[in-house]
Amino acid sequence: MEKVLILIHGMGKHTAESFKKEIITALNNALSRYHSYSSIKFEEKVHVYSVSYDHIFEEQRKKMASSGNSLKEFINNGLNNANILNYIEDLNDIEADMGNNDFIHTHALDVIFYLTIIGERVRSYVAQEFLGIKKKYSTTSEFHILAHSLGTAVIHDTLNKLYTKEETTDTQLNISDHSIDSLWMIANVSDMITSISKLTNPYDSIVKPGGDGCVNKFNNVFHELDPITLKIFRRFDPPDNNSWITKDDYKLLYKKYKTTKVNKLNTHDVMGYLEDPDVCFDFFNHFFKFCPDQNEKSIGDSAFKDLFDEANRLKEFINSINFMGGFKEYIQTINKFIDFLR
């Protein structure tokens, strides 16, 4: 039986290859900590594909920047003595600045673009790429998805449109016939994003395990000190009270990973998440038998350092966040986190 892992990246500059390399490196780093598995390469056991949608945002950004800069030049040189309305110039400056390579334009803008009509283009594209990968394999193969950060919102919204339990339209699949074997949502921001986009939120959508969902196993991963997934930012953390899925399904088909070790200051980094023993142990067992003996496991787990000083610095930063709500403040908080990391 073939096993396929499909990766969906988050905000920032990514290509399909760069994100795939990042994930494979993290997984192989984790494997190398356990002596019996140190010679195994993850990509030799599992077919790994990466779907990148960043080019859609980049194309838009470049078009806007190019147009804005041309106009800016014309306004400055060709209309010296003309009476231009100030706000027109200000609006055009926003377009012209799209070409800047600061955090707002390389990261936050991805989120903003996704929330506009561009988001539907992204979703159609990702869905088509996903199906393109599925077409390469028998339907009896296993299909797993791993998404990080903004990618969790993208894949959530995409799957919610792609799957249905009702009669299918010509752009939909039935949840029973084509369910996904496992979904790994790392730093899940789908609830935050859907609260702004007003698309179906993850508590009500079809992207869940169990009889009414399109996924067989749902793995939800967040770090207690990842500012992007704090509770105040609508972290997706469904309760075990039959409201989201039944208690039996919750026990068997859903797993929450609240990681605590601080291996690097950037607790949002996907590599840190995957290399954490609490995550990688179960992750590997989704694909092959990963069962180091007790001694080997202990040595391998402890090789993943937990940095006390970094953890304290992060706690101080998080305690300093005074979030009053709103998308703008959310972006500002992410911006502050990036500055803090620098």
Added chain:
Amino acid sequence: MKKIPFCLIIIVLYFSNLSFADDINNLFPKTLNSAKELSAQLSYISKNENTNYNDVALFAQRLKQNAIDETKGLQKECPYLKEDIEKFCDSILVGSPFQRFILISSSRVYSIGRISNYRVLPVDAECQKLSAYNNKDCVEIFRDLSVALNTSFEKVLSDDIDAVYQKLGLYSQQWERYFDKARSQTSVELIVNTFFYRHELRKNEFVPPPICQGIILHPSVIIEYIPDADDGDKQKEALSIEIVGVNWWDSKIPFGFSTVITCSDRSSVADMGYGLMFHFFNNYSLGATLHKRDPGIFLNVDLLKMFENKKDNLQKYIDKVKKIRTN
């Protein structure tokens, strides 16, 4: 040592890369073969090529018999397995959605279909005693069983995926055209067009792009001609701001219009003009303005380039004809 024929090596290598290489090692070969036969029949029915349901019933019965026979060794450890296989095979005749054999190896459970009625796999030690299944652990055995049984739906489900892939491809292309071929959008326009299309975007299904685009505060450079301006000032570049408008970007003849303010640096007429702008084929625009009492007309740069090219070509033709005549 006998030399192995090169072509034989190639054939072996070729087959080892095919996905059904797993089939060769499947612990339930008869079940798998029955499932393949059934898969073909189900595909014919779904394409309305053959409505002989008796054939399907026959193949489903054969599948059931083979699956029950081949899982006899497991049935002691999994007392519900026979009943589940019967349920699986009987449900095939009902059609899609199918009651697939769903194995969740990480939780060591399986179920038939989507109902939350999970069966727990036996402990590995029990499975590994079973020489009939090559002393493999339970997850490996049940994986093979799930492949064997679910192969029944291979063709139908592949066809499903193909159909949705094709249709989504069309949607994806339409969205690409919306952003590449339609008029470019500023940040303000993106926000406004998103707002007006929000009900469509929030549907739990994919939607094509809107048939028209709103135009709001859209700046561009135009070439404006004001006949009443002083010599040297009649034809000049100007900034146009489309205040509000609409463009049907994908109609048979893409067409749009907007109200416009133009702004240019002329000493003999008012800087600002007010008027209307018309768009054709998304890239070409022309319009008319009034600068206080001075009328003007304008083209956008793309349209001007088109005329310039034609004008150049015409002049080249005229020169060529003159040259031939003088010769």
